[in-house]
Amino acid sequence: MKDNEQLDIEAKKDMSAANIWTAIVLITIAIIVGMMPFFYLKDMVVPG
Amino acid sequence: MSAVIHEAHDDGHHDGPPAGFKRWLYSTNHKDIGTMYLIFALVMLFLGGAMAMLIRVELFMPGLQIVEPDFYNNLVTDHALIMVFGLVMPAAAGMANWMIPMMIGAPDMALPRMNNMSFWLLPAAAILLVSSMAVQFIPGTGVPVNTGWTLYPPLSVQTGLGMDLLIFSVHLLGISSIMASINIVTTILNMRAPGMPLMKMPLFVWAWLFTGLLLIIIMPVLAGGVTMLLFDRHFGTSFFDAAGGGDPVLFQHLFWFFGHPEVYVLLLPSIGVLGLVIPTFSRKPLFGYKPLVFFMGFLFALGLVVWAHHQYTIGMSLGATTYFMIGTILISIPVGLMIFNFIFTMWRGSMTFETPMLFAIAIILMFSFAGVTGVMLAVVPADLQYHDTYFVVAHFHYALIPGAVFGLYAGVFYWLPKWTGHMYNETHGKIFFWWTTLSFNLTFFPQHFSGLAGMPRRIVDYNIQYIEFNQISSIGGILFGLSHLLFLYIIIKTVKGGEKATDKPWEGAQIGTPGLEWTLPSPPPFHSFTTPPQIK
Ligand code: HEM
Ligand SMILES: [Cu+2]
Numbered sequence: 001m002k003d004n005e006q007l008d009i010e011a012k013k014d015m016s017a018a019n020i021w022t023a024i025v026l027i028t029i030a031i032i033v034g035m036m037p038f039f040y041l042k043d044m045v046v047p048g
Numbered sequence: 049m050s051a052v053i054h055e056a057h058d059d060g061h062h063d064g065p066p067a068g069f070k071r072w073l074y075s076t077n078h079k080d081i082g083t084m085y086l087i088f089a090l091v092m093l094f095l096g097g098a099m100a101m102l103i104r105v106e107l108f109m110p111g112l113q114i115v116e117p118d119f120y121n122n123l124v125t126d127h128a129l130i131m132v133f134g135l136v137m138p139a140a141a142g143m144a145n146w147m148i149p150m151m152i153g154a155p156d157m158a159l160p161r162m163n164n165m166s167f168w169l170l171p172a173a174a175i176l177l178v179s180s181m182a183v184q185f186i187p188g189t190g191v192p193v194n195t196g197w198t199l200y201p202p203l204s205v206q207t208g209l210g211m212d213l214l215i216f217s218v219h220l221l222g223i224s225s226i227m228a229s230i231n232i233v234t235t236i237l238n239m240r241a242p243g244m245p246l247m248k249m250p251l252f253v254w255a256w257l258f259t260g261l262l263l264i265i266i267m268p269v270l271a272g273g274v275t276m277l278l279f280d281r282h283f284g285t286s287f288f289d290a291a292g293g294g295d296p297v298l299f300q301h302l303f304w305f306f307g308h309p310e311v312y313v314l315l316l317p318s319i320g321v322l323g324l325v326i327p328t329f330s331r332k333p334l335f336g337y338k339p340l341v342f343f344m345g346f347l348f349a350l351g352l353v354v355w356a357h358h359q360y361t362i363g364m365s366l367g368a369t370t371y372f373m374i375g376t377i378l379i380s381i382p383v384g385l386m387i388f389n390f391i392f393t394m395w396r397g398s399m400t401f402e403t404p405m406l407f408a409i410a411i412i413l414m415f416s417f418a419g420v421t422g423v424m425l426a427v428v429p430a431d432l433q434y435h436d437t438y439f440v441v442a443h444f445h446y447a448l449i450p451g452a453v454f455g456l457y458a459g460v461f462y463w464l465p466k467w468t469g470h471m472y473n474e475t476h477g478k479i480f481f482w483w484t485t486l487s488f489n490l491t492f493f494p495q496h497f498s499g500l501a502g503m504p505r506r507i508v509d510y511n512i513q514y515i516e517f518n519q520i521s522s523i524g525g526i527l528f529g530l531s532h533l534l535f536l537y538i539i540i541k542t543v544k545g546g547e548k549a550t551d552k553p554w555e556g557a558q559i560g561t562p563g564l565e566w567t568l569p570s571p572p573p574f575h576s577f578t579t580p581p582q583i584k
Contacts, residue, residue, distance in 0.1 A: 015238045019158040022234040030226050034268025
């Protein structure tokens with residue numbers, strides 16, 4: 001089988017780098033929102 | 049992607065899928081991964097459906113019949129989680145995988161290997177979820193997860209081992225859907241064929257763009273929230289423990305910051321399907337494509353800031369309560385306008401009523417009903433009465449079954465010819481439509497009344513005064529569940545054979561939309577587009 005990367009696709013241009021950058025931007029957003037509750041609530045991280 | 053242009057031609061005949069399990073396990077092909085998502089969703093539909101039927105059998109009579117109270121609450125919890133995370137989201141992701149690259153003229157998804165991983169995390173998550181249910185049968189593992197899908201502390205801090213497994217399962221589900229969303233958003237932004245600007249994309253693609261962005265914003269918050277639960281359970285923190293300076297209500301905010309947008313995650317892909325099905329069978333372009341995109345954007349933005357309408361009863365300040373009430377009522381404006389756009393699309397069209405269209409019309413009727421009960425619930429003084437009763441259960445089943453599940457069924461019937469290369473049997477499709485629609489209403493309509501009369505949700509037993517409504521509901525529920533055996537039969541039969549489908553089995557499929565997916569054969573070749581398609 002051929003990987004998608006090896007296909008003879010005459011796409012208008014190679015988007016691999018753009019794809020990875022888009023993914024990095026999006027995952028950064030995800031990580032930031034995911035961390036937010038922890039920072040907001042950091043005062044509660046004390047043994048109960 | 050571009051380096052090996054001539055090499056690749058030499059072994060062009062190897063271009064098909066590899067044989068055996070490797071085709072699936074190592075797949076980077078959007079259609080194969082889409083198929084796996086859809087099969088996974090179908091399995092989860094039956095699992096979650098079996099739980100629902102058990103719930104309805106138990107509720108046929110007041111008093112305890114067949115399950116223990118904790119197990120009952122465990123069923124309620126896992127039924128919801130399985131339907132939300134196992135059925136609707138994977139089915140919608142499966143359709144996105146199958147259709148979006150074809151619709152925008154892309155060779156595949158932007159990040160095909162990540163696509164593989166997003167899918168294969170799901171079976172792992174499902175195993176954890178099922179084990180979270182199964183451990184209760186091992187002595188010494190504590191109380192089963194009896195919190196409901198909202199997992200509110202302090203109860204969720206006190207339950208047994210099952211909760212830990214469930215938290216890990218939610219983690220995997222979260223990672224899977226974040227990765228899938230990143231992939232879908234990236235694909236839509238970067239991989240469109242030349243001549244396919246954003247404002248030409250089929251509505252389904254727009255719907256998924258917003259869905260994907262929503263998921264990227266909300267899933268991490270849920271993951272964070274359940275992680276904090278895990279910390280409170282095992283590592284001595286007190287995020288949600290008032291005795292240690294924390295606050296259980298904070299979890300509710302975190303959960304509903306995820307939970308309310310999540311209902312749009314479930315809804316939007318199906319709205320996208322309607323945006324294709326209704327023009328097709330009305331043989332008219334979509335009425336108000338641009339406004340529809342705008343309404344979806346409005347829903348996306350407003351959906352993120354109204355979450356606390358699920359928590360009116362916790363005692364928020366008057367200002368906060370008023371804000372959340374007004375925000376929530378505002379949401380019904382774009383929702384209502386979308387419905388009018390669909391109705392105007394049908395207006396004076398030459399309509400035919402194939403199964404997908406029947407579903408689409410029924411969705412409009414039944415979903416509007418959920419919109420009406422939604423506005424009732426949004427009004428604070430009213431909600432103080434309705435909250436945690438069967439009225440809420442009726443509301444969200446009218447929202448989610450027509451709004452999400454039936455939209456996916458419409459999509460299944462609409463695209464089954466494209467996916468399999470065979471036409472499904474229209475008579476069977478119609479029988480399935482009437483059977484599910486009637487039994488769905490039989491199940492959930494009476495719950496409005498038992499709810500208004502005060503029957504609380506998530507309780508195994510009920511007062512004798514609610515018996516008639518519950519018996520009607522239970523009979524409806526069993527019929528609704530059984531209708532899905534016909535669904536399974538139709539799918540298997542269509543996959544195996546039947547009348548050959550043409551490239552464009554629906555006469556009106558390309559009206560008002562580029563419809564690239566219909567320029568490919570049915571079923572499409574293993575690699576859809578090897579050269580970028582021409583858009584007229
Ligand atoms: C006109 C738009 C809508 C309004 C104003 C609205 C309003 C509300 C309100 C106020 C509640 C909280 C009720 C309570 O717990 O006391 C609620 C619950 C719920 N709604 Fe809606 N809703 C709308 C549309 C939708 C849609 C489109 C969906 C899904 C596709 C949906 C799914 C749900 C679910 C799942 C719950 C219950 C969650 C739970 O407590 O487990 N709603 N809705
Ligand atoms: Cu909500």
